[in-house]
Ligand code: G
Ligand code: G
Ligand code: MN
């Protein structure tokens with residue numbers, strides 16, 4: 001069978017899984033959020049990462065049902081974590097433009113939030129620059145409608161696309177996520193440090209929360225602190241973890 005029909009089947013057979021990557025608050029040193037990252041436990045090929053099937057899901061439209069599965073599972077796991085007495089965490093879910101455009105997004109999200117009994121304010125959607133900047137009037141309407149449910153938006157892979165500052169300021173975006181390509185080069189490349197610092201300053205000036213991705217070393221973290229970055233995500237803090245390991249990490253810190 002081709003990968004598309006296999007993915008269709010995977011959705012029915014519950015072969016998908018979510019891993020969660022913790023996000024660290026640099027001010028308090030606490031974990032304050034998670035990013036949900038989808039995985040496919042393929043019966044023959046093993047664990048597949050999103051770049052091996054998300055593009056296909058986007059082309060075929062399967063990303064829409066897949067995305068609802070992701071949101072539903074993430075909300076369920078948030079409740080599971082609460083049930084274990086852990087403090088509430090923000091949950092960030094990646095959203096493709098195709099999902100964002102789906103006419104059922106608002107009603108489905110509303111239903112899922114009700115079903116899972118989660119306050120929408122703990123949910124965050126990560127959109128890429130290219131998605132957000134495309135058709136701003138329609139994009140804004142959708143963002144405002146979802147915002148009514150309390151959902152916040154972050155701009156993912158910030159710095160790699162092209163952001164018009166006009167849109168940055170006029171769309172209801174709460175967070176910038178600095179792409180890991182900038183963060184990773186901070187050791188050896190002064191210009192990368194300057195870019196990261198400039199992006200953090202920009203976020204401060206626009207009153208946005210700023211998250212650095214791809215934080216892989218103590219030195220990265222120290223520089224980000226120095227520049228006033230709010231939050232950090234990356235292997236230095238934790239890899240994306242399956243739910244049970246995440247729970248252990250949150251309780252024992254390793
Ligand atoms: O884990 P990593 O390889 O795990 O993720 C790679 C990319 O896949 C990320 O850039 C992320 O934006 C995207 N991605 C991960 N999970 C999802 C998801 O549930 N939906 C969508 N649309 N993209 C995702
Ligand atoms: O594009 P997006 O930011 O949504 O994708 C997150 C991706 O980055 C996932 O594939 C995740 O596994 C990966 N990732 C998370 N932390 C690190 C890190 O510290 N270094 C690298 N190279 N990749 C990371
Ligand atoms: Mn992301």
Ligand code: NA
Pocket residue numbers: 156157158177178179180213
């Ligand atoms: Na990113």
